[in-house]
Amino acid sequence: MPIIELLYLISIFLFIIGLKRLSHPDTAKKGNLMAASAMALAIVITLFYPMETTNNNYLWIVAGMLTGGSIGYIAAKRVKMTAMPEMVSLFNGLGGACSMLIAVVEFFNIEAGSSMLDGQIITILFALLVGSVSFSGSIIAWGKLNGSLRDTIVLPKPQIINLVMLLAVLTMGILILLQDGPNHSMFLILLSLCLVYGVTFVTPIGGGDMPVVISLLNSFTGIAAAIAGLIYGNNVMIVGGILVGASGTILTVLMCKAMNRSLFNVVIGGFSGSGISSGSDREQIVKEATLGDLAIQLKYSGKVMIVPGYGLAVAQAQHTCHELELSLEAEGVDVKYAIHPVAGRMPGHMNVLLAEADVPYPKLLELDDANQQLASTDVVLVIGANDVVNPSAKEDPGSPIYGMPILEVEQAGTVIVLKRSMNPGYAGIENPLFFGERTKMLFGDAKDSLHKLINEINNA
Amino acid sequence: MPIIELLYLISIFLFIIGLKRLSHPDTAKKGNLMAASAMALAIVITLFYPMETTNNNYLWIVAGMLTGGSIGYIAAKRVKMTAMPEMVSLFNGLGGACSMLIAVVEFFNIEAGSSMLDGQIITILFALLVGSVSFSGSIIAWGKLNGSLRDTIVLPKPQIINLVMLLAVLTMGILILLQDGPNHSMFLILLSLCLVYGVTFVTPIGGGDMPVVISLLNSFTGIAAAIAGLIYGNNVMIVGGILVGASGTILTVLMCKAMNRSLFNVVIGGFSGSGISSGSDREQIVKEATLGDLAIQLKYSGKVMIVPGYGLAVAQAQHTCHELELSLEAEGVDVKYAIHPVAGRMPGHMNVLLAEADVPYPKLLELDDANQQLASTDVVLVIGANDVVNPSAKEDPGSPIYGMPILEVEQAGTVIVLKRSMNPGYAGIENPLFFGERTKMLFGDAKDSLHKLINEINNA
Amino acid sequence: MKIGIVKEQADARVSVVPDLVRQLTAAGNEFLFEPGCGHLANFSDQLYFDAGATEKSRREVLSSCDILISIYPPALEDMASMKANALLISQFQPYFSLEKVNEVAEHKLSAISLDMIPRITIAQSMDVLSSMASIAGYKAVLMAAGYLPRYFPMLTTAAGSIPPARVLIIGAGVAGLQAIATARRLGAIVEASDTRAAAKEEVQSLGAKFIEVEGAKDDKSAGGYAVEQTEEFKQKQKALLAERAAAADVIITTAQVRGKAAPRIISREMVDQMKPGSVIIDLASSTGGNCEMSKDKETVIYNGVTIIGDSDLAATVPQHASQLFSKNVQNFLKVCLKEKELELDLNNEILKSAVVVYEGQVLYK
C-alpha cells in the first residue's frame, strides 16, 4: 500500500518537525500542534486503510477513542499547574499499558504449537517487558509525586533487588522461548515479574529525581511503542516510537546534567535523598536556579526589578548589569532598579556605579516606590545584595537590623539572588530570603553570572 | 552480507557526524577528518567484501587510486589560498565525471534486447544526466574562476536556451526508454546534450555568483553519486550522496541568503553582473561584510584594533563597544583602541566616552603608537570614524585634508568599517578606504551592529 | 516640647531644615528659630514660618527651649543662658576633646553627641558622620581639581595628549570612598590606601587600585573604626606611599583613628618629591592632619604644592549638607522623642553611646 506508507511518512515528518519545534520556546506551541496533527493523521490512515479482514469493528474503536479522548482531555484541563508532572507520568504509564496489552493479546493469538524461537515472538516479549515496566514504573512515579506513596520507602539494597529482578525476567523470557508452543501461564508469570520489576525500579529513587525518571520511563514507552510497531510491521509506530525513545533518552541525560547529576547516580545509585541539597536542620532548602530557566523566565516576564547591592560593586558588574537591562528591554520587558539607601559601602554607592554604566535616572526607584511596585513585579533580580533585602528586619524583633526598612522583594513572583556563596553580608546575619519559597539562587561572581545570563537570553 | 551493511552504516554515521562537525568552527577540522575516515572505511569495505565474480582486478583499482590520490593530494597542497574555490569546483567536476562514466559503462553493459522501461535503466539515465551536467558545469565554473574563461560571455536569452536544452535532454531520454533495447548512438547523443546543457547552465552566471553555483553543482554531484548507488543498490553511496545533495542544497540557499540573493535570481536570472554592487565608474567596489564572517574573523584573530570616531558617540555605543572588547578578550584576543586626536567633535571626545565605559587607559593608543602597531594587527574595527582614517590625507595632495596625520589602518590584515551609509564625515569628502581591497563594510547603526556582532561571537 | 535652633557661629549649615520643622510642629511641639539661621544654606525665614516655626531672638530661643539642636555645640555664653536640664543635640566629639562635654555638665544640661551614634546598620540613617564625610570627600576632589593647574581627565587632542591625573587617597572610609568615586568620575587614575582589611575590597568596588601594605592591624572590636598601627607598619606604609605620592597630582587624606590624633602619613620629604602645582587636601586637619605641613583651616603653598587643611568641607555644600544633617536628626529623634515627650532610655544601644551628658552628669567614658 504505497500510498498509505507515503502518508505515514508525512505523519513521521510532522512528528519530527513537531519535536524540533517543541525544543524552542518561540515555536513550542506550534510544534505541539504539529505533533498532534501528525498523530491524528496516523490514526485516520490506520482507521481507513483497506485490510484483508473486513470486520473493522469501528464501533469498538470509536467507543475506545471517545472514552479515552474525553478522559484525557478533561484530566488535562482540570489538572493544576503544579500537578502536571504527575499527570504526565500517569499518561505515560497508560501508554505503556497499551503496549503491554498489545503484547498480551498477540501472545495469546499465537497458534498453539508454533515454533517459539522466532523474531515475532521475541518482539512480543520485548514489547511486554518494556511496556509493563514503563506502566508500573510510571504509576509508582505518579504516586510518589502526588504524595499518595511515601517518598521514603527504602528498599534494602535496591541495586541487588533490581539485578535479581532483571535476571528473573530475562530467564523467564528465555524459558518461554524454549517451549514448544505458547505457554500462557509462563507468560502470565513473566508479565507479573515485569510489573514488579517496574515497581522495584522506581521505588528507591527519590522524589527530587522523579522528573528524570519520568523522562526515562517516557523513552521506555516510546521504545515499547516501536517494538509493538515491529509486531505489526507498522512504520509510523516504529519510527514514532524510536523518535520518542531517542529524544527521551537525550532529554533524560540533559535533565540530569541540568541537575548536576549523572543518570547512573539517579537510577543505579537510587538514593532517596533529593537532588536539592537541604540546608540546615530547620528544613531550610536552598533552590539553585539554572541559567536556562532564569533566562527564559526573565525573557518572558513583563516586569523585572533589579536590586543591586555591594556585590555588584565588588564584581564591578555595573556595565554587564546595564547590558542585561538592555537585552531584556529589547525583549519588551519593563526593567527597573530598586535602590536601597544603604546598599553598598558608602552613601550613593549604587548611584555612582549605575551612573557610570549610563543607567537612566528615571529607572532608579527609591525604597518606597520600589516597595509599592514590587507586588506587581514578576521577577526580582537581587545582584549581590543581602542585608538590604533581609526580611528579618521586618519580622524578627531579635535581629540586630530589626526596624531597618528593607526592599520587600518577597512580594514579587520570583526572586533570583546572584551571589557567590551563602555567606552573610555586612551585618553578618543569616538571610531567610534565600530559603524563601519563591527564591532561587544563582551562585557565582555576579559579573560572570550576568554574562552567562545575557548570553542565554540572547540565545533562548 | 549483513556485516558489510552494518559497516556501511558505521561509515554513514561517520559521514553524518563529520558533516555536523564541519559546520562549527571549533570542530570543523575534526569533522573533516571524520568524514575522510568514513570514506576510507567505505572504500576498504567495498574493496574486500566477497563478491560473486572473483576477478577483483585489484591492480587496476590500486593503480587508479594511487594515480587519483596523488594528483588530488598534490593539487590540494600546491593550490594557493585564493585559488581554493576554483580547485573545489574542479574536484567536483571530476566526481561528476565519475558518475557519468559509471552511467556510460552500465548502459553499455545492458544486454541487447532488454526491456528499456525499467527502473534500473531510468536510474542510469538519471545518473548520466546529473553527473554530466555537474561535470561540464563545474569545469566552466572552474574556468571562470581561474580566469581562463572570460566572465562576460553573454549568451542571448539564456533562460530560453536552458529551457530548450532541458527539453531536448528529457525528450532524448524518453526516446531511449521507448526503444526496444539499448541504443548506443542515441545514448551518446544524450550524453553530448547533457554536457552541453551543463555548459549553457553555468555560462550565463556571473563571477560573483560562482560560489553559489559551485555549491549547487556540488549538491548535483552528491545526487549523481546517490543515483549511481541506486544502480548498484549500494547503501553507502545512496545515503552519502543524498546527504551531500541535501546539505549542499541547504548550503546553497544559505549562501544566497548571505549574499542577499535568491537562488532563483542566481540560476534563472543568470545575469552576468556580479552579486556585489559596484560603486562608481572608477570600478570601486564596496564589499559588505556578514556578521557571521566578522564574528569568526574577530574571534580567531590575535590582535584587534578598535578605531572609534564620531559615529561611536552618535550611536552612544561606548558600552557596547567595551562589551565587545571583553568578549574578544575572553577569547584570548588582544584588543586595543587607537585614538585619533581629532576623532569626534570636541577635544577628548573619545576619552570621555571610553572612560564612561570603563575602558582601561593603557588600552588607549595614541596616533603614533597605534600606527606602529597597525601593521601587526589582524583586524581593525573602525566604529563610526571616517575622516581620521581617510588615506587621501596621505596620498592625495588635492584633498582638503592633505597633510593631516591619520590612522593608517590599511596596514592591517583586514579593516572592518561600521557605519550607517556611504555618507562622508565632517570634512565632507569621499574616503577611498571604504573601497580598499582589505576593507569590508558593515552598514547600520554602530550600537546595533556591535550588539549583533557580540551575539554572533558568543554563539560562534 | 520646645525645640530650637540658633544661627551657627562659624558654619553655613543649619541643623534643622523646614521639612523637619513641619514634622515636629505637626506632632505638637513648638519650634523656635533665630531669624536668618538658614540663610546661608538657602533656607529662608519664610520657609520656617511656613513650616510652623516661631521666630525668636537668639537669647529667647536659648532661654526657652527644652531641646537645642545644632551642628556644633553652642558657645559657653550660649549655654549660660539656657534652661537647666535642657538637652543639647549636636556633635561634641568627646573622643577628641572632653572640654565641651565638661562645659555642658557644668551648666547642668544634657547632651547628645550625634557623632557618638554607633556605626551599625540599623543606625545608619542617623549617622551624621557618614553624611557629612560623604560630602567632604566629594568636595575635596572638586576643590583639588579647581586648584590643580592641570586637567583631571585624559584627553587626546589635536594639540597633544593630556595624561589622566593621578589621585592618591589616604584612608578609604566614607569620605575616602566618596573621593575615590568622584575622582574616578572626573577621569583620574585613583589609588587608595587604608589599614582596615575590608577597605581593599571596598576600594576595588569603586574601580580604584588599592595600595596594599602588609601587616596592618585590624581590630574587629573597634566598631569598624581603624586602630593605631605598629611602628613597623608605619615605616612600610611610608616607603610605599612615598613612591605613590611622588607620582600623584592630587592627594586627599582622610585617615583618622578614633580618639587619637590623626596619623601622620605624608611627611615633608614626600611633599618635596611631588611635582609643582600638585594639590594635597587634608580632611583630617582638625585632629592634627595626615600631612606634616598641613594647617587646619589654612591653605599653605609649600614648594609649589598647595596644601589645604580643611575638615569641614561639608559646610561648603550647605544646602544639601543641612538637609542630610536634619534628616539624620529626624531619624535619631524617632529613637528618643515619642510624639512630644522625650524618652531617653539609656539601655538603648544607640542612646547608650550617644548620650554623653545626662542632667549635668558626664556619661561618656
Next chain:
Amino acid sequence: MKIGIVKEQADARVSVVPDLVRQLTAAGNEFLFEPGCGHLANFSDQLYFDAGATEKSRREVLSSCDILISIYPPALEDMASMKANALLISQFQPYFSLEKVNEVAEHKLSAISLDMIPRITIAQSMDVLSSMASIAGYKAVLMAAGYLPRYFPMLTTAAGSIPPARVLIIGAGVAGLQAIATARRLGAIVEASDTRAAAKEEVQSLGAKFIEVEGAKDDKSAGGYAVEQTEEFKQKQKALLAERAAAADVIITTAQVRGKAAPRIISREMVDQMKPGSVIIDLASSTGGNCEMSKDKETVIYNGVTIIGDSDLAATVPQHASQLFSKNVQNFLKVCLKEKELELDLNNEILKSAVVVYEGQVLYK
C-alpha cells in the same frame, strides 16, 4: 630667527613651553625669554635654560626678537620698543575689536592672529580657540560645582535622597560640549541648546538632551560658526529656555556669534525664576555676556543666584593650557617657519586668514 616670549601681563599662562623651545633652538633659532615668564604655569626658568633658551630682560627680549609669541597681544609700550617689521604671534580677536590690530599697524609690525585660523579639519592642530575653550568648558563645570550649595550627582542615602543637579548649557560649541561631558561625568542631568543644526547630534553624542528650538538659522558659509538669529527665533528660544532655566541648578553659557556681541539669552526675568543658590557661569562675558546680569571678570550675586562672568577660565589651568597653546603654536609654525626662515605665503589658506597685519598694513577685512 630670534624668537622671544615675555611675561603675560594678566595671565598665568605662557605661550611657549620648554618643549617647543627645545625644538626651535635645535632648528637653529635663538630663543629669548623674560625670567619668570613660566612660573605661574609651573615651568621654571631652569627648564627654559635646559631647553636652550637665553634669559633676557623684558626690554631686551622685545627689542631684539624677530618673532614675539604671546597669549594676548603686547601692550602699547611693549610694541613701541620692538624692531620694525617684527612679527607678533598672538590672539588679536580682530572681529571683536580692531583697536589692537591698528596699533600693530601703526608700529609697522606684522601680526598673526591665532584665533583667525580657519576651523577646518587640517588646521585643527593649530586651533587655540578649541584647546582653550575646551579647558574653559571643563573648568566652568568644576567652578559651578564648587559654588553650588548642593551636590551634583544623585545620591540615594540613608539620610534621604539627593536628586541629580540639572545643568543647562547654552551654546554647544567646543566649550559647551566639554562642559556637557564634564557635568555628565559628575552625574548631573544635562540639557543643552544651540542654533547650529549639527549641534543636536553632537549634544546627543555626549548623552545629553538637546533643547530644540525650531526655526534656527544655520549658515553653511559661516565656516562652522553660528550666525545671528531672527527676532522670532529669539522669542521662541527665550520662552523655552525660561522654563528650562527655572528648573536648572547650574547654567553655563558659551554662545558666541563671531564678530558680534554675544547674544543675550538669559534675561533678568529668567534669573528671577531660578532657585536660590543656583549658579550661572557666563563664558561669553568678554563679548558682552549671554546673561543680562553678568559682568566680565566679576562674580555677581543676584537674588541668591551666583553669576560668574569669566571668559578666560583656561588661565585657571595654566600648566596644561600653556602646554596646549604652545603645541598649537608649534603646529602653526610648521606652516610659516621653514627651518629658521620665516615664509609667509599669503596664498596659503591658513595664513590668508591668520595674518592680520603685514609689515604695517592691515590685511584683515
Next chain:
Amino acid sequence: MDFIYQFISQHILMIYILSFAILLGMEVISKVPTVLHTPLMSGANAISGVVIIGAIILIRRADATDYLMLILGFLGISLAMINVVGGFAVTDRMLDMFKKKKR
C-alpha cells in the same frame, strides 16, 4: 548466530531506518533550553501514544465476536487515547507561559 545473521540481512533497511530515526530524534532536540524540559517531555510522551495505532490494528483485525479481544482492544485504545489527548492537551497548557508578549 545464524538466526541473528539472517534477521539482520532481512531487516537491514529497517535497521538503517531505525538508526536514522535515532539520530534524528537526538539531533532534533539536542539544544533544548532547560525550562522546556518538562513540556518537551510531555510532548514526547504524547507522541509515544502512537502505540494506539497498534491497538486499532488489533481491533480492526479481530473477529467481530471475539469479545475478549474486542474488550482488550477497546481498553488499549482507551488507555493510549488518554495518553495521546491528555498528553497534547497538557503540553499545550504548559506552553501557555511562552506566549509572546505584544512588543
Next chain:
Amino acid sequence: MDFIYQFISQHILMIYILSFAILLGMEVISKVPTVLHTPLMSGANAISGVVIIGAIILIRRADATDYLMLILGFLGISLAMINVVGGFAVTDRMLDMFKKKKR
C-alpha cells in the same frame, strides 16, 4: 501509473531512508556560520566522491580481459579519487585558519 505504484511499494523502505537522509543532511548543517560556507562546501564535495565506491564495484565485477571496462573503471576511480583526496586535503587546509589559539 502501475509502474510507479509498484516501484514505490518495492522501495518503500528505501524511500524512508532517503527521506531521513535528506532530513538529516539538512538538519545537520542548518546552523553553519557564513565563514564556514566554503570549507563546508569543500568538505561536502569530498564526500560526494563516494561515487568512487561505484567505480570500484564496477572494476571488481569487470572481466579481467575487458580492457575497455577496466580502463574506464580506472579512469573513474582516478577521477573520483582526485575528488576525494583533493577535497579532504583542501578542506583541511582551509580549516587551518580556525586553529584554536593558546589561551
